[in-house]
Amino acid sequence: MILTRLHLVHYRNYRDETLEFSPGINVICGQNAQGKTNLVESIHLLSRGYSHKTGTLMDMVGFDESGFFVQADIVKEDTSHTLSIKMQDKKKTVLLNGKKETRRDAVLGVLTTILFEPDDLKIVKEGPEKRRRFMNNEISGFKPNYPYILKNYAKIHNQRNALLKEIKYDSTLALTLDSWDEQLVKYGSMLMRYRIDYLRRLNVKARELHRELSGGQEELVLFYQNNVLENPQEFSDLERIFREKLQASRQEDIARGSTTYGPHVDDIMIHLNGKDAKKYGSQGQQRTAAISLKLSQIEIYRESTGDYPVVLLDDILSELDDRRQRNILSILGKTQAFITCTDPSFIEHYSELPSKILKIEDGRQLKQIEN
Ligand SMILES: Nc1ncnc2c1ncn2[C@@H]1O[C@H](COP(=O)(O)OP(=O)(O)OP(=O)(O)O)[C@@H](O)[C@H]1O
Structure with missing residues (x-):
């Protein structure tokens, strides 16, 4: 399972941003409070239907906006899916391949994630x-x-x-x-x-x-x-x-x-x-x-x-010593992963893994470096 593209509109500090990802390791880097966790949260939201940070979806609506839209393109077993969540006037709508989906179990499993955070x-x-x-x-x-x-x-x-x-x-x-x-x-x-x-x-x-x-x-x-x-x-x-x-x-x-x-x-x-x-x-x-x-x-x-999940590592690497960082990265070889951090230099030691560094500033992608 690979998340290929993410589109965020009025989602927390993202105004209108489209990001494209590597099938390997995606390093989401930037200074503090720039939107790295927000990005991971939006992927988790699409996968599970709720945030790992807050209880209410309204918290994710950009300040001074009335709703948000998040959309992901996912490739699963050679088939592409587009999964979206729209929040407008306090009402949540889930769309799978452009069609409104009311059954929860119809969308669960389209994007499967494992989130690993310091807690x-x-x-x-x-x-x-x-x-x-x-x-x-x-x-x-x-x-x-x-x-x-x-x-x-x-x-x-x-x-x-x-x-x-x-x-x-x-x-x-x-x-x-x-x-x-x-x-x-x-x-x-x-x-x-x-x-x-x-x-x-x-x-x-x-x-x-x-x-x-x-x-x-x-x-x-x-x-x-x-x-x-x-x-x-x-x-x-x-x-x-x-x-x-x-x-x-x-x-x-x-x-x-x-x-x-x-x-x-x-x-x-x-x-x-x-x-x-x-x-x-x-x-x-x-x-x-x-x-x-x-x-x-x-x-x-x-x-x-029957498929590998997408792994989300939010702020976890900075909590670990070099040996444990290496252990984790060696296990991620078979999955697509998103790793948030302030310093992306660790990825240089893993040139054998396909990777992409996405630099985030104030809810925008500044640049990307692909390996
Ligand atoms: N609903 C919202 N609308 C607009 N901005 C928001 C909203 N919720 C949070 N923010 C902003 O998002 C920013 C925090 O983003 P995030 O938690 O993703 O940071 P981060 O890059 O992961 O930082 P750190 O490295 O400190 O963990 C803060 O500046 C906060 O004000």
Whole structure:
């Protein structure tokens, strides 16, 4: 999958700009606050339908404008597609090959991206919320209905928690809990099944990659941490077990005003050479493990969709030492990549890769250098 052209109109600080890209590495360089991340954000938006930076599409409308237009030409399996998003008067329209498309799943997969940003380097080090977010983002990239299931689960979970708080003061409301529990079991089990399947694949790929990145020194193993399932054999009976746990913890849930069991407290335990990397790993080991997890997505996406995704590295290289930069770039050989940075000189060491340097200033492309 190759993104060949991008047209941005009134998109953040881009007024009307058309950019053409290399099928290899595209280095988006420029001083701070010139529009490098905005460019990456627009590609991510076309791919996923939402921004990785802000929650609302209106934030992306150029200052003093009433809407924006972003359009990409994509070549996928020798077929060209044009994908556009138009935002006008607070209304979003998606167009595929010039035709308005209302079905979300019809456009998902036309442009598949993996975004790697500095926050991702904290996947191993920080709390479980970061790892849940990682799972959610990555699974959403190749399972179009996952975000829908996640959204439903979150909604039901919040409503159940609100009801639990009310039951404390009005116990007759407890009668309505059964129907919420059924919904929670339905969507929660779907989420857990997706996550278990994903982690099974991630475990294989990340272990291979981490072995390579650590020069054969470290063995990475992932464990799915979930408070519904006690062991993987229970997988086929997931719904029943989840339902029973919800019922058994009902009084405790009412007393706490929150739901104890479910995928909202999931986590991934990451082991390096048999030890918990979060507790015992050095900063460098944790970063390398994060890179292994993130870059494993390239092969997982290819296996799921039959094509390599477009890789977006936003501000990530400056966070890494030379060795890790080299490791990442050596893995990007098979994919098209967009790398933002202030100093593009690193690319000179990779003359074997097709590349293009695009210099951005104040939302405009100043010049391009092709290799
Ligand atoms: N809706 C908008 N309309 C116009 N300009 C915007 C809008 N949103 C953000 N900007 C401008 O975009 C610029 C930031 O762009 P961006 O985040 O892409 O910078 P960058 O080149 O990635 O910088 P850095 O290297 O600091 O990360 C800022 O100057 C900001 O004012």
